[in-house]
Amino acid sequence: GAVVSQHPSWVICKSGTSVKIECRSLDFQATTMFWYRQFPKQSLMLMATSNEGSKATYEQGVEKDKFLINHASLTLSTLTVTSAHPEDSSFYICSASVRGRGGETQYFGPGTRLLVL
């Protein structure tokens, strides 16, 4: 249980185009989903927190107009990188949180590698 999927797993696009990444919780409902960015050999940087039916909360320094997040249902959140540029090339990882008896646990997707040419 507690499987999170991402699609696509990798994408190559031209500079100036927009790319949408989907994050789905496959066997549970997640009221909160998170989007992270990971640079090579570095830790995860939280970009934004997404709650179903409401606007995402962005971390300081993350451009909300650049990284559009939509959390349309309890099982789906999307991240759209608008007008992508080479510096947006990175590994994007989503996670979904589940609240249980042991507290809250985040389950991570497999990540999406974006390369902007």
Next chain:
Amino acid sequence: GNSVTQMEGPVTLSEEAFLTINCTYTATGYPSLFWYVQYPGEGLQLLLKATKADDKGSNKGFEATYRKETTSFHLEKGSVQVSDSAVYFCALRMNTGFQKLVFGTGTRLLVSP
């Protein structure tokens, strides 16, 4: 603010060696502590967790004990395998209200046959 410090890697071991990856934290209260593992080209997987002092999390032969007195959550395994080669992230999250995960910088483990 809250933070997590991990030992720098890479940690290079031979198969069946004993593993310790150090993790210490700084927090204003009493967080939950986690170890995540990231295999090459993949996202993070929860390896184990502990939610209060003296708890021991364990999974797949890995263990970590929540030590409040030393603010530590060191990861150990008695006998590593080549398949354990990955990056290991220590993380904390405060238990009051909604709090985000705070990650350490990760420690790469390389296990050779």
